[in-house]
Amino acid sequence: xxxxxxxxxxxxLAGMRVLELAQIMAGPTCGMMLADMGADVIKVEKLPGGxxxxxxxxxxxxxxxxxxxxxxxNKRGIALNLKHAKGREVLLNMxxxxxxxxxxxRRGTLERLGLGYxxxxxxxxxxxxxxxSGYGRDGPYADKGGFDLIxxxxxxxxxxxxxPGRPPAKTGNSIADINAGILAVVGILAAYAHKQKTGxxxxxxxxxxxxxxxxxxxxxxxxxxxxxxAGPTGSAHLLTAPYQAFxxxxxxxxxxxxxxxxxxxxxxxxGHPEWRDDSRFHDNAARMRNxxxxxxxxxxxxxTRTRDEWIAAFDAAGVPVGPVHTIGEALSHPQVEAxxxxxxxxxxxAGRTKSLGCPLHFSATPTSVRRHAPxxxxxxxxxxxxxxxxxxxxxxxxxxxxxxxxxxx
Numbered sequence: 001x002x003x004x005x006x007x008x009x010x011x012x013l014a015g016m017r018v019l020e021l022a023q024i025m026a027g028p029t030c031g032m033m034l035a036d037m038g039a040d041v042i043k044v045e046k047l048p049g050g051x052x053x054x055x056x057x058x059x060x061x062x063x064x065x066x067x068x069x070x071x072x073x074n075k076r077g078i079a080l081n082l083k084h085a086k087g088r089e090v091l092l093n094m095x096x097x098x099x100x101x102x103x104x105x106r107r108g109t110l111e112r113l114g115l116g117y118x119x120x121x122x123x124x125x126x127x128x129x130x131x132x133s134g135y136g137r138d139g140p141y142a143d144k145g146g147f148d149l150i151x152x153x154x155x156x157x158x159x160x161x162x163x164p165g166r167p168p169a170k171t172g173n174s175i176a177d178i179n180a181g182i183l184a185v186v187g188i189l190a191a192y193a194h195k196q197k198t199g200x201x202x203x204x205x206x207x208x209x210x211x212x213x214x215x216x217x218x219x220x221x222x223x224x225x226x227x228x229x230a231g232p233t234g235s236a237h238l239l240t241a242p243y244q245a246f247x248x249x250x251x252x253x254x255x256x257x258x259x260x261x262x263x264x265x266x267x268x269x270x271g272h273p274e275w276r277d278d279s280r281f282h283d284n285a286a287r288m289r290n291x292x293x294x295x296x297x298x299x300x301x302x303x304t305r306t307r308d309e310w311i312a313a314f315d316a317a318g319v320p321v322g323p324v325h326t327i328g329e330a331l332s333h334p335q336v337e338a339x340x341x342x343x344x345x346x347x348x349x350a351g352r353t354k355s356l357g358c359p360l361h362f363s364a365t366p367t368s369v370r371r372h373a374p375x376x377x378x379x380x381x382x383x384x385x386x387x388x389x390x391x392x393x394x395x396x397x398x399x400x401x402x403x404x405x406x407x408x409x
Contacts, residue, residue: 010038010365011036011037011038011039011362011365011366011367011368012037012038012362012365013034013037013038013039014038014039014365015038016034016038016039016040016099016100016192017039017040017042017097017098017099017100018031018034018035018039018040018041018042018098018099018100018101018102019042019044019091019094019095019098019100019101019102020041020042020043020044020075020101020102021044021101021102021103021104021105021110022102022103022104022132023045023046023051023052023053023104024051024052024053024104024177025053025071025148025174025177025178025181026104026132026176026177026178026180026181026184026208026211027102027103027104027132027181027184028043028051028053028071028072028181029071029177029178029180029181029182029184030102030130030132030181030182030184030185030188031043031072031075031102032071032072032073032074032075032181033181033182033185033358033360034100034185034188035073035074035075035371036074036358036360036367036368036369037358037360037362037365037367038365038367038368039100040076041074041075041076042075042076042077042078042094042379042383043072043075043076043077043078043374044078044080044091044094045077045078045079045080045376045377046079046080046081046082047079047080047081047087047401047403047404050079050376050377051068051072053065053067053068053071054068054376056068061347061350061351061353062349062350062351063349063350064347064349064350066353068373069345069347069350069353069355069372069373070355070356070373071373072373072374073345073355073369073371073372073373074369074370074371075371075373075374076371076374076378076379076382076383077374077375077376077377077378077379077380077406078377078379078380078383078384078403079376079377079380079403079404079405079406080380080402080403081401081402081403082113082115083113084400084401084402086397086400086402087402087403088113088114088115090384090387090397090402090403091115092115092120092123093387093388094383094387095120095123095124095127096123096124097124097387098124098127099126099127099128099192099195100127100128100129100130100188100192101120101127101128101129101130102130102131102132102184102188103129103130103131103132104131104132104133104146106133106134106143106145107133107137107142107143108143117129117203121201124201125199125200125201126195126199126200126201127201128188128191128192128195128201128202128204129201129202129203129204130184130187130188130191130203130204130205131203131204131205132180132181132184132205132206132207132208133146133205133207133208134146134147134150134151134207134208134209135207135208135209136205136206136207136209136210137203137205141209146207146208146209147208148170148174148175148176148177148208149170150208151176151207151208151209151211151212152170152171152175152176152212153168153170154209154212155176155209155212155213155215155216156213156216156219156229157170157171157175157176157212157215157216158170159229159231159232160216160219160230160231160232160233160238161232162232162234163232163234164231164232164233164234166232169232175211175212175215176208176209176211176212177208177211179211179212179214179215180206180207180208180210180211183206183210183211183214184204184206187204187205187206188204190204191204218238218239219238222238235254236291236295237258239288240257240258240259240284240288241257241284241287241288241291241294241295242255242257242263242266242287242294242295242298243255243256243257243258244295245324246295246298246299246302247299247302247303248302248303248305248306248307248309248310249303249304249305249306249307250306250307251306251307251323251324252307252323252324253302253307253310253311253321253322253323253324254321254322254323254324255298255314255319255320255321256319256320256321257319257320258320259284260283260284262318262319262320263276263281263284263287264276265314265317265318265319266298266314266317266319267281268317269313269314269317269319270298270301270302271301272297272301275297280293280294281294307323311323339357339361340357340358340361341356341357341359342354342355342356342357343355343356343357343369345369345371345372345373346372347372347373348372348375348408349375350372353372355369357369374406375406375407375408376404376406377403377404377405377406378405378406378408380394380398380403380404380405380406381394381405384397384403
């Protein structure tokens with residue numbers, strides 16, 4: 001288990017300053033990854049209430065939203081009323097020293113507040129303005145809001161997820177939201193490289209629709225080649241077999257026979273070397289044509305031994321294999337622990353909590369978890385002081401409802 005370091009360690013993005021106006025999941029995923037890599041990410045939360053994910057009532061840890069905490073660590077937070085003229089003035093002051101601003105408002109919202117890109121670039125020509133929307137900033141759906149479920153359906157992902165003959169299913173995770181956040185990171189880093197060479201900022205944008213559609217590479221290839229839309233295949237692959245989940249006597253395992261050599265090893269491990277020459281199974285095309293017969297034959301053998309016994313046997317033969325874990329089993333596995341993918345963070349209200357670590361590893365500039373997710377307005381005063389406001393001015397902003405400060409007692 002990795003604990004929060006007491007001394008900040010600069011990651012590869014040390015020196016980058018990010019203003020995060022985005023909320024809930026896609027934008028905060030982007031901000032968290034940038035912060036893990038060393039960027040100073042300032043979460044600018046709306047008033048009243050802050051990020052909407054703060055209101056997700058369950059699960060909560062000592063009254064604090066667990067979903068909010070897991071996506072907002074390593075950030076500083078200011079609570080700012082952007083509907084107030086003085087709140088907009090504060091943000092414009094902050095933009096002057098920012099490298100990046102992220103937002104996920106509907107098209108036109110920030111423009112109506114006088115905070116659109118064209119206004120901000122006049123203040124800071126080097127600003128990288130990252131927008132994560134539902135469908136993108138142009139096209140007939142540009143004004144529609146975005147939600148992960150809707151994006152998964154729109155992109156076709158739900159039509160290929162689940163078991164054949166069953167109703168459409170979404171993926172168990174919020175794949176459009178999370179991938180949109182990752183794509184935003186990629187875009188920001190590319191724009192940052194351009195800025196380092198030229199000093200110029202630009203708009204970077206992606207959408208939940210595109211983030212979901214990007215996940216359909218194999219399915220798109222089939223459609224473009226044949227004109228046919230593939231349907232759901234459960235855990236099975238749509239291009240190669242056997243490549244799916246099978247039930248052992250006490251649980252499920254995944255077996256990856258993605259090439260001919262692996263298939264021949266599988267037949268040997270299962271005690272049926274004659275399957276190598278069986279006309280139904282002798283090559284991948286035959287196995288795909290006879291997938292039901294193949295899976296039924298394999299399932300009959302696999303149910304005779306335990307999950308761990310089969311994993312050991314396939315591992316010894318060099319066949320790709322692994323358990324189908326619950327989330328809890330995955331998070332407690334020694335390999336996950338060895339890779340630092342479970343970290344501990346001390347939160348002033350929730351106490352000591354666990355979170356997912358950063359999946360990126362650097363030899364010279366390692367990532368680190370340095371801060372808990374901010375309480376609403378926790379760093380409002382600290383940040384305003386950095387931008388030249390004195391305590392009397394900050395007190396006046398608080399009295400006018402322009403900012404909010406967290407109670408840390």
